Amino acid sequence: MEHKILFFIESQWPLLIGAVALIVMIFKGPLTRKVAGIQEVDPVAAVQLINHEDAVIIDVREQNEWSRGHLPGARHIPLGDLPKYMQDLEKHRGHHVICQCASGMRSARAAASLKKAGFDKIYSLKGGISAWQSAGLPVEK
Template sequence: MADLGSYLSAHWPLILVVLAVLALLFKGPIVRKLAGIEEIAPENAVRLINDHDAVVIDVREMGEWSRGHLPGARHIPLGEVGKYLPDLRKHQEHHVICQCASGMRSARAAGILKKAGFTKVYSLKGGIAAWRSAGLPVEKD
């Protein structure tokens, strides 16, 4: 049986591919955790919205937004979050829930807000897909 060193050197391209796939699979949760971004389940988001008047920011693109969004959500595409920071500052001390299709873009938006000094910012875990799966209401403009 070959030793581990010779196996690794003989199969380094395969090992590199496996490591890259693992990095992609775990990148989202690890990045969110390192950035201090808290994910919130749809049921808990409903509680924050109802009990604390949480602000919901939908960071999807217009085509996604028009197919349905959380009731009362504000539409600010991810690429424009920085531009809207001055307007969003009035919500800096409120609970803010960022939402997208699956939770990846919303985590990035939550990171932008966190860096800007927002302290109670969340990313909706699973995005609108999880919201819909939980049977929660969606509205269209």
Template sequence: MEAKILTFVQAQWPLLLAAVALIIMIFKGPLTRKAAGISEVDAKTAVQLINHEEAVVIDVREQKEWAQGHLPGARHIPLGDLPKYMKDLEKHRGHHVICQCASGMRSARAAASLKKAGFDKIYSLKGGISAWRGAGLPVEK
């Protein structure tokens, strides 16, 4: 039995390595957000922050994704361009800022960057625009 397992591992090591990498990626996102002190908000809470706290929404998706629809009033700053806009975002330092992407992964990275730059009220939209649409909330083009 041990010989069969060893033979399988030797023959399938690339597949096993990919499976381990996938497991790490699945669990690393939430752990990284917690370690960075990034709060996630669901779509309902995001609406409350937008409506009652005048939260600023930053969509960090790429142009093609943005053009397919985005949260009403969102500001488009692709994740790769975020460092260029830090100075401009300073005026929002005291506001609630919700970072948003397709699923929540890029927005967590953007939120971590803003947190590192000294922003305090930073959130990542849990599930991204997919969750927003799933909640039946409006998008604009």
């Protein structure tokens, strides 16, 4: 009997490891993840950073997108203008900084630029303002 149990465990080892990994992922909850070296945060994690860590939000969308609505308290710096604002952003170097765009692509590029400039608490909002609004979170105009 003992031999059959050991054989079962050995033959099902990859399946068991996968099941354990899945359970850990479910209970841990993927609030953050790294993509191309940039930490992504979902809207829930972003709210936690804003409320508990006084995170700075940088909206890197174009003016017409910004005008349609943006995260409350966000600072508008279009991606193409980011290099011009680097010196001004220095005062936020020690803060958590969340870059945000429409879907997460431009914000990841902005976050990468800030990381390269020495910011270490830098994030990209996963899914951008679309994910933010889908989570039922407020925007201002």
